[in-house]
Amino acid sequence: MESKVKEQQSIPTSKVQRAAKFISTGAKVGGNYMKHYAKKVVNPSMTKEELHTNNATDIYNSLSQMKGSALKIAQMMSMDKNLLPRAYQDKFTMAQYSAPPLSFPLVVKTFQKSFGKSPDQMFDTFTRSAVNAASIGQVHQATKNGKKLAIKIQYPGVADSVSSDLKLVRPFALRLLNMNEIELDHYMGEVEERLIEETDYLLEVKRSREISEACGHIPNLKFPIYYDELSAERIITMDWISGKHIKEWMDTNPSQESKNQIGQALWDFYHHQVHNLKQVHADPHPGNFIIQEGDQLGIIDFGCVKVIPEDFYQGYFALIKKELLINQKDLDQIFYDLEFISDKDTETEKSFFKAIFTEMISLLGKPFHVEKFDFADDDFFNEIFLLGERISNDKMFRKSRQARGSRHGLYINRTYFGLYNLLNQLRAEVNTTKPEWLK
Amino acid sequence: MEKAPAKKTTKVDQRTKIITGYVEYVLEHGKQPASVFKFAKELKMKEEEFYTYFTSFESIKSAVWAKLFDDTIGNLESQEVFKEYSAREKLLGFLFTLVEELKKNRSYLLSLYGGNKGIKNILPVEVKTFRHKFKDFANEIILEGKETEEIASRPIISDRYDEALWLQVWFVFQFWIKDSSPSFEKTDAAIEKSVNLAFDLMGKSAIDSFIDFAKFLYQNK
Numbered sequence: 001m002e003s004k005v006k007e008q009q010s011i012p013t014s015k016v017q018r019a020a021k022f023i024s025t026g027a028k029v030g031g032n033y034m035k036h037y038a039k040k041v042v043n044p045s046m047t048k049e050e051l052h053t054n055n056a057t058d059i060y061n062s063l064s065q066m067k068g069s070a071l072k073i074a075q076m077m078s079m080d081k082n083l084l085p086r087a088y089q090d091k092f093t094m095a096q097y098s099a100p101p102l103s104f105p106l107v108v109k110t111f112q113k114s115f116g117k118s119p120d121q122m123f124d125t126f127t128r129s130a131v132n133a134a135s136i137g138q139v140h141q142a143t144k145n146g147k148k149l150a151i152k153i154q155y156p157g158v159a160d161s162v163s164s165d166l167k168l169v170r171p172f173a174l175r176l177l178n179m180n181e182i183e184l185d186h187y188m189g190e191v192e193e194r195l196i197e198e199t200d201y202l203l204e205v206k207r208s209r210e211i212s213e214a215c216g217h218i219p220n221l222k223f224p225i226y227y228d229e230l231s232a233e234r235i236i237t238m239d240w241i242s243g244k245h246i247k248e249w250m251d252t253n254p255s256q257e258s259k260n261q262i263g264q265a266l267w268d269f270y271h272h273q274v275h276n277l278k279q280v281h282a283d284p285h286p287g288n289f290i291i292q293e294g295d296q297l298g299i300i301d302f303g304c305v306k307v308i309p310e311d312f313y314q315g316y317f318a319l320i321k322k323e324l325l326i327n328q329k330d331l332d333q334i335f336y337d338l339e340f341i342s343d344k345d346t347e348t349e350k351s352f353f354k355a356i357f358t359e360m361i362s363l364l365g366k367p368f369h370v371e372k373f374d375f376a377d378d379d380f381f382n383e384i385f386l387l388g389e390r391i392s393n394d395k396m397f398r399k400s401r402q403a404r405g406s407r408h409g410l411y412i413n414r415t416y417f418g419l420y421n422l423l424n425q426l427r428a429e430v431n432t433t434k435p436e437w438l439k
Numbered sequence: 440m441e442k443a444p445a446k447k448t449t450k451v452d453q454r455t456k457i458i459t460g461y462v463e464y465v466l467e468h469g470k471q472p473a474s475v476f477k478f479a480k481e482l483k484m485k486e487e488e489f490y491t492y493f494t495s496f497e498s499i500k501s502a503v504w505a506k507l508f509d510d511t512i513g514n515l516e517s518q519e520v521f522k523e524y525s526a527r528e529k530l531l532g533f534l535f536t537l538v539e540e541l542k543k544n545r546s547y548l549l550s551l552y553g554g555n556k557g558i559k560n561i562l563p564v565e566v567k568t569f570r571h572k573f574k575d576f577a578n579e580i581i582l583e584g585k586e587t588e589e590i591a592s593r594p595i596i597s598d599r600y601d602e603a604l605w606l607q608v609w610f611v612f613q614f615w616i617k618d619s620s621p622s623f624e625k626t627d628a629a630i631e632k633s634v635n636l637a638f639d640l641m642g643k644s645a646i647d648s649f650i651d652f653a654k655f656l657y658q659n660k
Contacts, residue, residue, distance in 0.1 A: 105531035
């Protein structure tokens, strides 16, 4: 009897398969490094770019086959563009758009499990194949009573595999993000929490509705309506938002006013969430934004929402105050509060990290220091990129034996990086509003 | 004339009574009855009457499996979209529906096959009818797949495809028996992935072109 219980609890097959997948990628990446150094002996002028491209391809291939949280991590790494060498970025940006789809019988089965009905019985029309891939699910288009709907269906087993996927990704994250283990573990907990939340579609519907209602007053924003009776744990039904993704829209050569209008809507959307709602759509990747006729910005996918704790909020945003950079004592206190430096650091470490963080903050806070900021300014982004590169290659940083920065910062940083990047893609000039207390 | 159908229903009833009685016995005792005599007594039936319907416990188990198959097919064909499915989707549909049918009998199947390591290597005798029925079904799919060129005809190997698909069904069953994920989601994933692999292997691929090319080179040497 006991042996039976044990047998039922273990699901080795899939885990072993997943591990094998990762190991083969690991071997390939290792191989790429060998190839790189071998070639370098022959041809010293070969750049690291080529190596990165090879690595990125192999890693992307294995991640996209695994789907689920691994794909999500690929997306995340591609979000933090400035943390990644350029070749990785391009490859990973692909992850934001496509992954191999689920078969229709499985879609039917998921519907039957949730509603006891097939999609054909529930909708007037229902596309047989996915029209779009989301990271942990896929999107089908349907119509009901003349209304166009988008239906998001989650891959089976994703919720279950989040934790084991994260463990498998760990060695790659170490390698790719140039982090040390302590730092990584510090953040992994936070990532895991968010990912598990993302697999809860009922929570997503609830949050989507909350945030879209709270942001309804902001001009030029469009949110889909969500349908409870057609949604379940693994299925979300909402209005179909038609329009173009940012990249496609930019190809149509919109006027500068249009670009600014979209950019401003985006900025206002985040401003209101961060400073008033204290919870934020923390997944600003291009696939979640759709530009409609009349320069309206449609926002979808509230899977990843970060609630900002009050004390973290105070400290974090106090940093963007311009005059703060002059007042050394206040600054030190904030660095302590946000866990950038601690008592475990030596004096040299303290002054080193303080210098770096001050530089980082004055750079990232730049848009906040002026009334209007032109995000088309590529020099600004290059500066961020160079700084990111410098930091991730810095010996002092890599050897540092503790995690730097509060875990809450992870998603807030990601949100702002993402927002800046989107605005940069839009080439928009934006009124960078800030709350009263920061003026 | 009127009597014949009436007689038939009682006959079916007795048959079903034995099957359900057997399943219940296994569910409650965790093992099969000690002898046909004891079992018949429990059903308040004479032993020789039992033999008019079944000759052994194996044949009852076999009937349970056959019923699983028939229910699966019945369920599948009631779904309108099934007719429009491609060969790959038909097999997927079959397996997903089968798992649903299996779920209704999980405890029964677990107590018979749960702790049994042997089923990996030797197919239990009672599953043979099920296998036979499935192979007929699989051959239909394969024929259809060949027509639509989803499946490549290859000498010798393609005659064994039905056997390969059967192994896949048996793999899914074993996976499901051990699956402990909520609502057997892992089994769904296993089905999806293994069927895709099977059809990718059966479909026209680089290997076919390679063999074709190699043959050409050999003949023109």
